[in-house]
Amino acid sequence: MTKIIADNLKYKYPLSDKLALDNISFKVEKGEFIGIIGANKAGKSTLCQALTGLVPHFYKGAYGGKVFVDGLEVKEHSIAEISLKAGIVFQNPFTQMTGSKMTVYEEIAFGLENLGIAREEMQKQIDHAMELMDIASLKERNPFDLSGGQMQRLAIASIIAMNPEIIVLDEPTSQLDPEGSEEVFLAVQLLSRQGVTVIMAEHKMEKVAKYCDRILLLYNGEIIDFDTPGKIFSRDDLKQYGVVPPIFTSVCRELGVKKSGTDEYPVTLEEARAALGRKVK
Amino acid sequence: MKQISLYADRNSFVHDLDPISKLYYILFSILVPVILPSISVTLICSFLSIILLLLAKVFKKALPVFLLVFIVLITVVIIQGLFRPGNETIFLKIGPAVFYKEGLLYALKVTLRVTDIVGAFLILVLTTKPSDLVESLVRRGLSPRIGYVVISVFQIIPEMTSTMSTIMDAQRARGLETEGNLITRIKAFIPLLGPVVLGSLVNTKERAMALEVRGFNAQGNKTFLNEEKTSVLSKPIQLGLLLIVVMAFVWRLLT
Numbered sequence: 001m002t003k004i005i006a007d008n009l010k011y012k013y014p015l016s017d018k019l020a021l022d023n024i025s026f027k028v029e030k031g032e033f034i035g036i037i038g039a040n041k042a043g044k045s046t047l048c049q050a051l052t053g054l055v056p057h058f059y060k061g062a063y064g065g066k067v068f069v070d071g072l073e074v075k076e077h078s079i080a081e082i083s084l085k086a087g088i089v090f091q092n093p094f095t096q097m098t099g100s101k102m103t104v105y106e107e108i109a110f111g112l113e114n115l116g117i118a119r120e121e122m123q124k125q126i127d128h129a130m131e132l133m134d135i136a137s138l139k140e141r142n143p144f145d146l147s148g149g150q151m152q153r154l155a156i157a158s159i160i161a162m163n164p165e166i167i168v169l170d171e172p173t174s175q176l177d178p179e180g181s182e183e184v185f186l187a188v189q190l191l192s193r194q195g196v197t198v199i200m201a202e203h204k205m206e207k208v209a210k211y212c213d214r215i216l217l218l219y220n221g222e223i224i225d226f227d228t229p230g231k232i233f234s235r236d237d238l239k240q241y242g243v244v245p246p247i248f249t250s251v252c253r254e255l256g257v258k259k260s261g262t263d264e265y266p267v268t269l270e271e272a273r274a275a276l277g278r279k280v281k
Numbered sequence: 282m283k284q285i286s287l288y289a290d291r292n293s294f295v296h297d298l299d300p301i302s303k304l305y306y307i308l309f310s311i312l313v314p315v316i317l318p319s320i321s322v323t324l325i326c327s328f329l330s331i332i333l334l335l336l337a338k339v340f341k342k343a344l345p346v347f348l349l350v351f352i353v354l355i356t357v358v359i360i361q362g363l364f365r366p367g368n369e370t371i372f373l374k375i376g377p378a379v380f381y382k383e384g385l386l387y388a389l390k391v392t393l394r395v396t397d398i399v400g401a402f403l404i405l406v407l408t409t410k411p412s413d414l415v416e417s418l419v420r421r422g423l424s425p426r427i428g429y430v431v432i433s434v435f436q437i438i439p440e441m442t443s444t445m446s447t448i449m450d451a452q453r454a455r456g457l458e459t460e461g462n463l464i465t466r467i468k469a470f471i472p473l474l475g476p477v478v479l480g481s482l483v484n485t486k487e488r489a490m491a492l493e494v495r496g497f498n499a500q501g502n503k504t505f506l507n508e509e510k511t512s513v514l515s516k517p518i519q520l521g522l523l524l525i526v527v528m529a530f531v532w533r534l535l536t
Contacts, residue, residue, distance in 0.1 A: 054490055080499035088494050095487035098495075099433035099440070102412060109506035111495035114425075116504050123506075144440060158495065 003070055003166055003197045004028040004051060004086075010064035011046060011055055020046040021055075022221040024065070028199065030165070033192040035212035035229075036201040039242025043221040044201035048170040050074065051199060053082035070165050084115070086166035087159030091174045093151035096158070097143045104135060104154055107143045111162045129161035132194075133187050149180025153187055160191065167191060169200040173207075185211055206246045209233060209267035217241060230264035230271075248272035286435050287342065287406050295337035295404060299510045300414040301421070302518045303405040306333075309522040310401035314394050316529040320386070323393040330400025339407040343400070350399050354392050361388040411435050413510060425503060429492075441481060448476050 009024040021043050028034055036044045049055040053074050056063040067074040070085040090096055101107040108129055112122045130136040133153040138146060143154060152172055159167060169188065173181035185207050192198045192211075202208050208215060209229040217225040217232055219241040225232055232238075233245040244250075245267070252258070252265045257275045259266055266272040290296075295303075310330060314323040334340045361384040362372075368381030405414070412432055419428040452472060453459050459469040 049490075052494055054493065058490055058493055078498070078500075079493045080496045083494050083496050083499075090487060090491060092484075092487055094440075095484045096491040098429075098492065099437040099488070100412070100429050102410070106412075106506060113504055113506060114496035114499045116499070116501050118504060119506065119508070122504065126506075144436060155491075162495070 001030040002027050003030050003032075004199070005068040006050075006065070007067070008065035009050060009067055010062075011050060012062040013046075013059060014061045016061075018221075020221050021050060024050075024221075024223055026216060026223065026226050028197060030197055031192065031195045033189070033198045033211060033213045034200070035208040035215040036199065036218060037203075037205065037208060037215055037232075037243055038218035038224075041220075042218040042242070044218055045170050046221075047216075047218065048088060048168045048199065048201050051166070051168050052086050052088040053077065053079040054088070080115070083111070083162060083164070085164055086168060087162055087164040088168040088170065089152070089155050089159055089172050091171045093148055093155050093175065094144075096155040097151065099144075102142060103140050104130075104143055104146070105139045107154060108158045108161045111158055115162065125161045125163060129157040132160060132190060133157040134183075147180065148176045149183045152176060152180065152184050156184070156187060156191075160196075164196075166197040166199065169198070169202075171201050171203065173202070173204060181207065205233070205244060206248070206268075209246045209249070217243065229267045230259065230262065233267045234258075234264040252276070285438055286411050288410050289339045289342050289407050291338040291408070293337045293408070294514075295333055296408045297510075297512055298408075298518070299512060299515045300405070300409045300417045302512075302515050302522075303409060305519045305522045307398075307401045307405060309526055310397050312526050313529050314397060316526070316533050318390070320390055320393065323390060323397060327393045327397040327400065330397055330404065333404050334400060334407070337404065337408045339403070342407055343403045346399065346403060347396070350395060351392075354388075354395060357391050358385065358388040361385070361391070416505060416507070417509065419503070420505065420509060425497075429497075441477070444480065445473065445477050448473060448480075 005027050006024050009021055010019055011021040012019050024043075024047065036047060038044055046055060049059065050067055051069060051074070053069075055061070056075060057079050063075060069082060072082060072085055074082060098107060098110050101110055105126060108126045109122055112125060117125070127136075130139065133156055135150065135153050135157055138150060138154070143151065146154060156167070156169075156172070167188075172188075173184050176184065181204065188198055188200065189211050200208075200212070212229055214227060215225075215229055215232040216223060217235075224241055225235065233249045238245055245253075245265075248269055248271070249265045249267050252272055252275060255276075257266070257272075258264060259271060259275055266275045310326055314326050331340070334343050362368075362380040363378060363384065365381065365384035365387055368384045370382040371379055372382040372385055373380040415423070415428045415432045419425050449459060449469075452469070457469055457472065458465050460466070
């Protein structure tokens with residue numbers, strides 16, 4: 001079942017002469033975990049925002065083409081309507097806290113209150129989101145007292161509680177330490193396994209290679225490739241798009257070791273181990 | 282978590298009362314002494330506020346506010362006691378300064394009124410969580426946007442202050458003089474403005490987006506996670522206070 005369709009999407013920010021997104025077309029199926037990679041200014045964040053209606057509703061600017069999110073055409077529906085289908089988590093966990101709620105539990109409820117969800121249903125959804133993100137023990141804490149990783153998991157929980165079928169994450173681990181990043185990736189992987197479609201813009205290539213089903217490679221607002229991690233990271237021209245492949249891929253490329261029976265280099269530690277045929281410490 | 286709210290968490294029947302009843306009390310405390318401008322009525326109202334503060338176990342927290350107010354009120358006593366037009370009866374002579382009874386009585390009335398009103402506001406502020414107050418008002422038709430602005434200030438301002446001190450520390454670590462005479466301090470303030478103002482603008486934009494995707498501008502009725510705080514006493518108290526105001530008004534008209 002197709003959850004996202006982008007059809008010839010073009011977008012230009014107000015006051016800019018250059019297209020931030022140019023001729024973007026792709027489809028994403030239900031339950032897929034998609035990584036968006038590319039150099040800075042490649043259009044990753046803009047694409048994330050285009051999938052949740054912030055482009056064009058929040059940013060305005062020149063918009064062409066169509067984006068369908070779970071059947072809704074983004075341009076024709078308000079951000080609030082789209083938020084029921086697709087939620088978005090941003091880079092900075094701090095600015096995602098509303099600042100109007102005193103506890104983690106109330107913070108998660110914020111979106112549900114706005115959407116007019118009944119109290120009993122609201123409590124069920126909050127409990128479910130807290131359990132998924134493993135933050136039930138933080139229920140009574142003030143959101144601003146949490147660590148970066150905890151705060152980001154709270155931000156994700158706040159979106160999950162709204163029960164979207166699609167969750168978009170725009171570099172959610174860029175301000176987190178390795179431990180916090182791993183917490184977030186594991187949480188998102190869990191969501192994906194539960195059938196939520198995940199789109200994540202990310203710079204940590206080892207993680208992208210490990211967790212994503214397919215990767216969308218962007219450069220200057222255009223799609224260069226959309227394929228499996230093995231295919232994407234085995235491209236010879238990645239450097240010119242400002243992407244550094246996972247360290248395992250680089251090592252195996254230097255050694256000329258490919259995955260058995262394919263033309264692809266290993267992209268994860270496990271694949272590299274298997275390909276090298278010995279234990280890598 | 283630093284907060285700029287004055288709320289003091291205690292266990293008292295005043296804390297258990299709903300915010301709207303406390304708003305009624307403020308209205309009562311302002312209107313009754315205005316409608317019936319005798320010193321005895323104002324005195325009763327002031328005592329009532331102070332007794333309620335004591336019962337709410339927050340009088341100690343109210344004292345600094347009262348002290349601050351009294352410092353201002355001393356000027357009223359001095360000026361009215363010395364110079365109020367209509368001063369005739371000498372009450373006290375301190376050297377060349379002559380205090381008159383009429384002026385002092387007027388100053389007493391003003392002092393009592395201010396004590397009464399400040400006390401009533403303190404009852405609300407010290408015994409009500411700001412979020413409970415705003416939520417009660419939103420339930421009664423206040424725009425959720427205005428409610429959000431009011432309530433978020435309590436947490437976002439302290440966060441901005443801590444960001445500002447981080448920036449200051451970073452600048453100090455790179456050799457910027459931030460301590461010393463006034464000129465040095467003013468000079469240190471200028472490089473702080475850019476990052477703080479721009480940072481706040483960026484944060485505000487990001488927060489606005491985060492709010493949007495959580496349905497902040499959704500059409501239709503909002504619901505609330507918490508049930509509205511009400512007490513069996515709420516309605517009788519509100520009606521009683523209203524009745525007293527009306528009775529005071531009628532009394533004033535008839536006499």
